[in-house]
Amino acid sequence: MDQRHDQIEGNSEPSHSFGQVSHLALDIGGTLIKVVYFSTSRDDCIDHEGDSSANNTLGVSKSGKHILEGRLHFAKFETRNINDCLEFISSKKLHLGGFQRCRNLAKDKNLIKATGGGAHKFAELFREKLGIDLDKEDEMDCLVAGANFLLKAVHREAYTYVGGEKEFMQIDQNDLYPYLLVNIGSGVSMIKVDGDGKFERVSGTNVGGGTFWGLGRLLTKCKSFDELLELSYRGNNRVIDMLVGDIYGGMDYSKIGLSSTTIASSFGKAVSDYKELEDYKPEDVARSLLRMISNNIGQIAYLNALQFGLKRIFFGGFFIQGQPYTMDTISVAVHFWSKGEAKAMFLRHEGFLGALGAYVSYAKNRLDDLVCNESIQIPVSASYAADPKYNPRNADLNDNESMQCSVYTA
Amino acid sequence: MDQRHDQIEGNSEPSHSFGQVSHLALDIGGTLIKVVYFSTSRDDCIDHEGDSSANNTLGVSKSGKHILEGRLHFAKFETRNINDCLEFISSKKLHLGGFQRCRNLAKDKNLIKATGGGAHKFAELFREKLGIDLDKEDEMDCLVAGANFLLKAVHREAYTYVGGEKEFMQIDQNDLYPYLLVNIGSGVSMIKVDGDGKFERVSGTNVGGGTFWGLGRLLTKCKSFDELLELSYRGNNRVIDMLVGDIYGGMDYSKIGLSSTTIASSFGKAVSDYKELEDYKPEDVARSLLRMISNNIGQIAYLNALQFGLKRIFFGGFFIQGQPYTMDTISVAVHFWSKGEAKAMFLRHEGFLGALGAYVSYAKNRLDDLVCNESIQIPVSASYAADPKYNPRNADLNDNESMQCSVYTA
Numbered sequence: 165m166d167q168r169h170d171q172i173e174g175n176s177e178p179s180h181s182f183g184q185v186s187h188l189a190l191d192i193g194g195t196l197i198k199v200v201y202f203s204t205s206r207d208d209c210i211d212h213e214g215d216s217s218a219n220n221t222l223g224v225s226k227s228g229k230h231i232l233e234g235r236l237h238f239a240k241f242e243t244r245n246i247n248d249c250l251e252f253i254s255s256k257k258l259h260l261g262g263f264q265r266c267r268n269l270a271k272d273k274n275l276i277k278a279t280g281g282g283a284h285k286f287a288e289l290f291r292e293k294l295g296i297d298l299d300k301e302d303e304m305d306c307l308v309a310g311a312n313f314l315l316k317a318v319h320r321e322a323y324t325y326v327g328g329e330k331e332f333m334q335i336d337q338n339d340l341y342p343y344l345l346v347n348i349g350s351g352v353s354m355i356k357v358d359g360d361g362k363f364e365r366v367s368g369t370n371v372g373g374g375t376f377w378g379l380g381r382l383l384t385k386c387k388s389f390d391e392l393l394e395l396s397y398r399g400n401n402r403v404i405d406m407l408v409g410d411i412y413g414g415m416d417y418s419k420i421g422l423s424s425t426t427i428a429s430s431f432g433k434a435v436s437d438y439k440e441l442e443d444y445k446p447e448d449v450a451r452s453l454l455r456m457i458s459n460n461i462g463q464i465a466y467l468n469a470l471q472f473g474l475k476r477i478f479f480g481g482f483f484i485q486g487q488p489y490t491m492d493t494i495s496v497a498v499h500f501w502s503k504g505e506a507k508a509m510f511l512r513h514e515g516f517l518g519a520l521g522a523y524v525s526y527a528k529n530r531l532d533d534l535v536c537n538e539s540i541q542i543p544v545s546a547s548y549a550a551d552p553k554y555n556p557r558n559a560d561l562n563d564n565e566s567m568q569c570s571v572y573t574a
Numbered sequence: 575m576d577q578r579h580d581q582i583e584g585n586s587e588p589s590h591s592f593g594q595v596s597h598l599a600l601d602i603g604g605t606l607i608k609v610v611y612f613s614t615s616r617d618d619c620i621d622h623e624g625d626s627s628a629n630n631t632l633g634v635s636k637s638g639k640h641i642l643e644g645r646l647h648f649a650k651f652e653t654r655n656i657n658d659c660l661e662f663i664s665s666k667k668l669h670l671g672g673f674q675r676c677r678n679l680a681k682d683k684n685l686i687k688a689t690g691g692g693a694h695k696f697a698e699l700f701r702e703k704l705g706i707d708l709d710k711e712d713e714m715d716c717l718v719a720g721a722n723f724l725l726k727a728v729h730r731e732a733y734t735y736v737g738g739e740k741e742f743m744q745i746d747q748n749d750l751y752p753y754l755l756v757n758i759g760s761g762v763s764m765i766k767v768d769g770d771g772k773f774e775r776v777s778g779t780n781v782g783g784g785t786f787w788g789l790g791r792l793l794t795k796c797k798s799f800d801e802l803l804e805l806s807y808r809g810n811n812r813v814i815d816m817l818v819g820d821i822y823g824g825m826d827y828s829k830i831g832l833s834s835t836t837i838a839s840s841f842g843k844a845v846s847d848y849k850e851l852e853d854y855k856p857e858d859v860a861r862s863l864l865r866m867i868s869n870n871i872g873q874i875a876y877l878n879a880l881q882f883g884l885k886r887i888f889f890g891g892f893f894i895q896g897q898p899y900t901m902d903t904i905s906v907a908v909h910f911w912s913k914g915e916a917k918a919m920f921l922r923h924e925g926f927l928g929a930l931g932a933y934v935s936y937a938k939n940r941l942d943d944l945v946c947n948e949s950i951q952i953p954v955s956a957s958y959a960a961d962p963k964y965n966p967r968n969a970d971l972n973d974n975e976s977m978q979c980s981v982y983t984a
Contacts, residue, residue: 193821194816194820194821194838194842194846195816195839195842195845195846242846243846244845244848280821281818281820281821281825282821282823284822284823284825285821285822285823285824286823302829303827304830349839350816350821350838350839350842350845351816351837351838351839365830367877367911369870369873370815370836370837370838370839370840370866370869371781371840371866371870372839372842374816374838374839374840374842374845375840375841375842375866377844378814378816378839378840378841378842378843378844379789379840379841381844381845382841382844382850382851382854383792383793383851385850385851404788405780406604406605406760406761406784406788408691410604410691411603411604411690411692411695411760412691412694412695413691413692413694413695413696414695415691417691419712419714420714420775426780427761427780428604428760428761428784429604429605429759429760429761429780429782429783429784429785429788430780430781430784430785430788431784431785431788431789432604432605432760432761432782432785432787432788433788434787434788434789434791434792435605435654435760435784435787435788435791436604436605436652436653436654438654440792440795441792441793441795444792449792456780456781456785459780460779460781460870463779463874464873464874464877467874467877467878467881468877470881471877471881
């Protein structure tokens with residue numbers, strides 16, 4: 165499967181009504197580029213300059229601010245295929261900023277919010293190819309801002325995953341902090357969040373999504389992250405993992421609380437089997453790898469939560485992708501190690517924390533002339549539009565998805 | 575290279591003077607069998623029954639106890655080649671117990687101390703092939719007893735590894751506890767040790783020596799653990815690991831203290847390189863794997879030491895093998911995460927903690943009639959015999975090695 169092509173096709177025929185665009189924001193990671201942008205409905209902009217009508221896209225809130233109704237859109241690309249991302253932005257004119265064309269042309273219209281290491285690495289490329297300057301926002305700032313945005317503004321965003329079931333949690337805004345944010349991108353960052361803009365990156369690990377994908381590619385020859393996830397969904401890790409029972413002749417090691425089915429050593433059976441890589445099924449290899457990495461992240465997250473007395477751990481980042489097995493392993497690890505004291509929670513828009521953080525940073529900086537005196541506030545009425553049923557290939561992938569959203573303008 | 579053959583050859587021509595043997599003890603793990611046994615010098619036993627002569631092997635201590643001079647021997651075998659181990663024991667008559675033949679034949683002469691899961695799994699095999707019963711000792715009990723034995727009794731046993739240099743530490747016996755013992759076998763156990771026989775297994779991870787060897791075999795096709803280690807010694811992990819600088823265009827992410835050379839994602843470059851496994855050098859793959867696992871264990875160990883306020887972490891288990899790069903990575907991880915507060919320490923006989931623990935458990939149980947009324951005390955005069963210079967293939971492997979040792983007999 166050619167993911168590059170998939171991405172383009174998927175994005176070139178959007179199912180939503182597509183109008184003016186503003187606030188393109190980018191999170192350019194080591195492996196993926198995440199894109200967020202806002203659009204109003206088609207043909208609703210030019211005629212409503214300054215208008216206020218409850219029936220139109222641009223309305224007026226009780227506080228007297230203008231409300232722009234529309235949708236937040238999400239897309240992602242592989243960083244190694246960055247040209248696809250540039251084409252996508254160019255073809256949709258995302259970089260030109262819809263509002264400017266509606267209202268007045270801002271002199272700084274070519275300044276686009278971007279975060280992630282690629283905002284530094286590829287700044288020159290964006291200038292050359294699209295004529296835009298990347299306005300760099302700190303990566304951790306954006307992750308936290310994105311997570312706080314989702315947790316406060318978006319209905320049915322956070323959920324636990326227990327026994328194969330998602331349970332959505334309504335987070336009490338007064339009881340949100342402190343929490344541990346674990347963002348699993350190529351690597352993993354663990355951030356203690358104490359409030360809006362109040363946080364500390366307390367830990368991390370280099371065993372993350374890039375490790376799963378990278379090692380997985382080498383071991384299974386699969387062509388994409390989705391394919392690797394699908395493989396893992398069908399595999400059996402016990403073929404390659406050494407279980408406690410494999411060492412103890414089928415017995416538990418009950419004295420220290422290890423059952424015979426506990427994994428003693430990931431990939432440990434590959435030592436004693438007289439087998440080569442080709443003799444194992446790729447799906448079993450993928451499964452062992454996914455379990456190893458998910459479990460490891462869950463454990464390190466728990467140990468950090470314990471250190472700081474945090475009861476809630478939110479897991480984000482592209483690695484998770486709403487994958488049941490990933491979430492189950494992480495949830496079980498946190499539950500096991502914390503003896504039920506700490507809880508793993510997941511976010512529907514897990515992969516877009518950084519990009520959303522960059523998006524809401526337009527408001528922070530009050531770039532009035534850029535965005536036509538508009539300042540974004542958290543769209544409290546935002547609701548999530550789609551609820552795709554689980555599908556191993558496309559489960560909650562969140563690319564090409566969008567959510568309904570109101571933007572308040574000054 | 576056929577390690578099985580190596581093992582047999584190495585063990586079949588011992589360089590030491592070989593006499594009567596007693597106290598065979600086994601640690602049968604998921605991947606390796608570790609063997610410890612004591613021997614007096616050749617031809618020194620039968621004539622000295624009850625004798626006391628300072629010039630003979632059997633002397634008398636100041637306390638009036640008999641002292642038997644001899645050597646502790648160490649050997650290891652792959653668990654999948656358990657028949658080699660049985661042959662070795664049989665050919666050397668280790669299972670018959672030298673002292674019994676010297677003094678009086680004990681009715682329980684066929685009871686041999688053994689620990690590790692294989693003491694359960696292979697009990698029947700030992701009974702069938704050698705006519706011996708394995709007297710099972712708990713694995714954690716043995717690891718702790720073995721570590722305490724080494725730390726108290728053996729000169730120049732514990733050392734730190736900083737900047738490529740071993741620094742031996744004389745441990746103050748009154749300031750030994752508490753410490754964290756991290757045993758890296760197929761899997762990893764982390765044990766908080768508070769005294770002799772006083773301990774708790776507080777954590778562990780399934781990413782251990784079996785993972786390194788198992789994944790390493792699949793990725794590099796190498797035939798043995800030593801070969802894999804040698805490969806890693808020659809490799810460069812930056813070829814496959816995604817560094818912070820790879821994401822940030824060569825820059826540090828200094829705001830959160832990550833330099834451009836920090837590994838952001840182990841194996842992360844394998845995502846974006848258009849390369850197959852065959853396109854990477856096996857030594858680079860081995861190096862990345864070793865670094866990933868060493869770093870991960872160091873981090874989890876530190877987090878546990880932090881939780882319990884432990885300043886000293888002793889690392890044991892066959893994974894380490896005195897390998898400079900392994901020890902360096904673990905040391906740096908502990909130093910980095912603890913900001914210099916905690917210290918990683920290593921043990922010369924790292925791979926034999928469990929077997930040594932099983933060995934000293936002969937004394938614990940006072941199996942008087944089995945071992946001719948002999949009770950073992952810690953041989954305070956024990957000293958380590960050899961000091962091999964570093965050699966990537968055989969560095970401190972400790973198999974086929976021995977140490978001088980005195981056994982006190984009642």
